Amino acid sequence: MDISVIGTGYVGLVSGTCFSEIGHNVTCIDIDPEKINKLKDGISPIHEPGLTDYLKSNFAKGRLHFTTxxxxxxxxxxxxxxxxxxxxxxxxxxxxxxxxxxxxxxxxNTESIIVIKSTVPVGTSSQIKDHISKKGFKNPIVNNPEFLREGSAVSDFLKPDRIVLGFTNEKAGETIAELYKPLVRQGNPIYSMSNLSAEMTKYASNSFLAAKVSFINEVARLCDATGADIQEVKKGMSSDQRIGSQFLYPGPGYGGSCFPKDVKALKATADKYKVNLKLIPSIDMTNDDQKNYIAEKVINHFEGNLKGKKITLWGVAFKANTDDVRETPALNIYEKLEKAGANINFYDPCAGENFLKLTSNNISQSQDMYEALEDSEALIVVTEWREFQTPDFSRIKDKMKTPLIFDFRNLFETEQVLKNGFTYYSIGKNS
Ligand SMILES: NC(=O)c1ccc[n+]([C@@H]2O[C@H](COP(=O)([O-])OP(=O)(O)OC[C@H]3O[C@@H](n4cnc5c(N)ncnc54)[C@H](O)[C@@H]3O)[C@@H](O)[C@H]2O)c1
Structure with missing residues (x-):
C-alpha cells in the first residue's frame, strides 16, 4: 500500500520506517528541512535503538522516502x-x-483515509470530520492512537500489545486493520471501536501509567519518613497479580512528551465537560512534588549552601535509551540547584546536546561519566542508563571532592555504596 506519514518525530519516523519494513511504500513528510536532509543521508534525527538499521535498509530498497x-x-x-x-x-x-x-x-488528496496517529482529545475526530466536510470532501477518518515507548519504540511498534482503531466507515477501518495484520500474527488483538473511545483509550492509558508512577513515588516518600523500605514494599505489593510489577519504580518523577501533557489534557477535557475530577488532576501535582522533593533532598544536605559547589548529574534524558529531554526531571534539579548557587556539570550518553538547548548558564557537559566527577561535591543519578548501573565506586571516589551520592533511580546496592565510604541517599530505600 502507498502510505504517507506526516511528521517525522518519535512516532511518525518509527511508524513510517516500520511500515516500510513490512513491505509498504512509505513517504515521510516533515516541515523541518534539517530533519529531512539528515534522513536522506541515512541519519536518524532521534536516538531510538534499532531505528537507523531499518531506516537505511528500507531507504536503500526504495520503499521509504523523505520529503518536505x-x-x-x-x-x-x-x-x-x-x-x-x-x-x-x-x-x-x-x-x-x-x-x-x-x-x-x-x-x-481529498479521498485517502486520514489516520489520526497523534494523541488527540476526545472529540477531535468529529472536529476533523466537520472541517473536511466544510471543504466539500469525504475522506474517511480512523483514529489509531500509538502506544510505543521511547527507548523501545521500534520493537514496540513491530510487536504491539494491541492495536486500537476508532472509525465509523467500515471499509476504512478494515483497510487500516489489514495494514497491521503482519504485526499481530502472534494473536495480539486489533480492537475496533468508536472514534471517541479510541481517543479516550489513549489518554486513559497514559494517565493510568502516570498514576502508577506517582503512586509509588508517594509511597517511597512515606518510606523515607517512616523507615519502611520501598524495595521490600514493592515486592510485597507486586506479587499480587491485580497490582503487577510494572511501572512501580520510584524515581525523580516522570517526564517526556506524553505523560505530563496527556494528564493535563485529560483534566482539560473534564473541565470542558464540567466533570469534577479529583484523582486525575492530582497525578500531575504529585509528580511536581516529587521533582521538588528530590531537589530539596540535595539542598537540605548542604543546608542550602551550594554556592560555588560542583554538582554532577549522571543522565539528563527523561528516561534511559532516549535523547528526549522534554519535561525531564533533570531540568527541575538543574534549575533549583543552579539557583542555590551550584555549578552543574553533567554526562549523558546521548541527550546532552538537547539538554543544553534547555539550559542557560552555570552548566557544563562532560563526555565521560568518570571525568564528569572531577572535583564534584555530589553525584546525582537522574537517568537509569544501563552504563550507570554497576559503576566502579573506587574510581568515582577518587575523582570526587567529597564521596556523596544521590541515587534517584535506586540503582545501587546500599551496602556496597556505604562499604565504599560514600554518604548515600536514595528514594525510599532503607536497607
Ligand atoms: N513520543 C512518544 O513516545 C509518543 C508515543 C505515543 C504517542 N505520541 C503522540 O504522537 C504525536 C507525535 O509525537 P512525537 O513525540 O513523535 O512528536 P515530535 O515532536 O517528536 O515530532 C513531531 C514532528 O511533526 C513535525 N511537524 C509539525 N507540523 C508539521 C506539519 N504541518 N507537516 C509536517 N510535519 C510537521 C515536526 O517538525 C516534528 O518533526 C503526539 O501527539 C504525541 O502525543 C508520542
Missing part, C-alpha cells in the same frame, strides 16, 4: 497524521499542527 513536499500525498491510500499535540497554557492539547497538516494533505 506534500506532493507525494496524492498517491497515498492512507495518510497518517503524526505531528505533535503539545500542551496549551490551559492544559488542553494544541491542535494547530494537526489542522495545518490536514489542510496541507487536503490540498492534494
Amino acid at each position: 513536499s506534500y506532493d507525494s500525498v496524492k498517491n497515498a491510500s492512507a495518510v497518517f497524521l503524526a505531528v505533535g499535540t503539545p500542551s496549551l497554557p490551559n492544559g488542553d492539547a494544541n491542535l494547530d499542527y494537526l489542522f495545518q497538516a490536514l489542510d496541507n494533505v487536503l490540498e492534494t
